[in-house]
Amino acid sequence: MTNAQDHILIVDDDREIRTLLADYLEKQGLRCTTAADGREMKAALERHRVDLIVLDLMLPGEDGLTLCRNLRAGGTHANTPVLMLTARGEDMDRILGLEMGADDYLPKPFVPRELLARIRAILRRARALPPNLDAHPPAHATxxxxxxxxxxxxxxxxxxxxxxxxxxxxxxxxxxxxxxxxxxxxxxxxxxxxxxxxxxxxxxxxxxxxxxxxxxxxxxxxxxxxxxxxxxxxxxxxxxxxxxxxxx
Structure with a gap:
């Protein structure tokens, strides 16, 4: 189960998809913030505490792989779970996404209910770990x-x-x-x-x-x-x- 206060950041350059997903997830009791690109994503992360990022692979400017890799390199949000979305469903894209540090991968098109199930599963796994156990090196350590x-x-x-x-x-x-x-x-x-x-x-x-x-x-x-x-x-x-x- 997710908590009512769970905050999801949706990063996708398609306004219709952002709105659709945010509306659906908010009806399921989640709080949502949306961003159209990497610049807006970074601004949102500076303003908000985010529990999970839904990140599209194909974005203008920095793509999702680059943003995920930079996120994992260190900083306040280095351990924030990432669910990567892409219109391309090839195995290589999935493998690259996971190797850059994504926690899960969902190819488009998908139904919002499946996205919700994946979000719940990722958050449940993250919270099942002991509080002093994580998957990433110390923040800011290069x-x-x-x-x-x-x-x-x-x-x-x-x-x-x-x-x-x-x-x-x-x-x-x-x-x-x-x-x-x-x-x-x-x-x-x-x-x-x-x-x-x-x-x-x-x-x-x-x-x-x-x-x-x-x-x-x-x-x-x-x-x-x-x-x-x-x-x-x-x-x-x-x-x-x-x-x-x-x-x-």
């Missing part, structure tokens, strides 16, 4: 040091001790960001799945184990005796290093 590595949270890549940049996939960055947000804390597979993919883990789903394995390869962490991301038997994984925000 560079994080852990062990011998640094993470550039703007460029979303690793930097080795010799200055070499090591690229990360969207999935690798998301799971590393979760570990860096909660160093020296055991995170279960269910928590990692919820924080990185916004869903519960299936009993046979080994995707988290695969992502951790790939991330260890990026970090040069020995799979048999890892020293950076350690396995805690029957519990999950833990980042053993301390994390420090540093100047870029």
């Amino acid at each position: 560079m994080l040091r852990f062990g011998a590595w640094r993470l550039d949270t703007v460029g979303r890549h690793l930097i080795a001790t010799d200055g070499t940049a090591v690229p990360l996939s969207g999935a690798e960055y998301r799971i590393l960001a979760v570990f860096l947000a909660h160093p020296q804390r055991v995170l279960s597979r269910d928590q990692l799945m919820e924080l990185t993919q916004g869903r519960e883990a299936d009993v046979f789903d080994r995707s988290i184990d695969l992502q951790v394995s790939r991330l260890r390869q990026r970090l040069g962490d020995n799979a048999r005796e890892p020293t950076i991301i350690k396995t805690v038997r029957n519990e999950g994984y833990v980042l053993s290093s301390t994390v420090e925000a540093i100047d870029a």
Whole structure:
């Protein structure tokens, strides 16, 4: 269930769609603010506390992918859930949206009732997490040091001790960001799945184990005796290093 005071920001350059969605969601007890582009979105975020952003992919000026990526880079609204809309339904658009940090993806055309169900599900998942557990690095931290590595949270890549940049996939960055947000804390597979993919883990789903394995390869962490991301038997994984925000 959503709360009566939940505030939804709808960002879409189609005035008819903005009005239709706002009217429908307000009839369902939600508060809505609308914006036609990235400039209006930023202004609305400065004025209001927003619980979720419905963000169209195709916008004039900065598109939805860029806006979502910049939002996740840090700041007051870095952890605000984002539901991305697009008129294009190709898998690549969905994957790009999720890799930029969107919490869910809904292709147009859609019925408002489905949008409402997705909004409720995202808010329910966000509120089901422990209050001190989130999926993003500390706000405003553009560079994080852990062990011998640094993470550039703007460029979303690793930097080795010799200055070499090591690229990360969207999935690798998301799971590393979760570990860096909660160093020296055991995170279960269910928590990692919820924080990185916004869903519960299936009993046979080994995707988290695969992502951790790939991330260890990026970090040069020995799979048999890892020293950076350690396995805690029957519990999950833990980042053993301390994390420090540093100047870029």
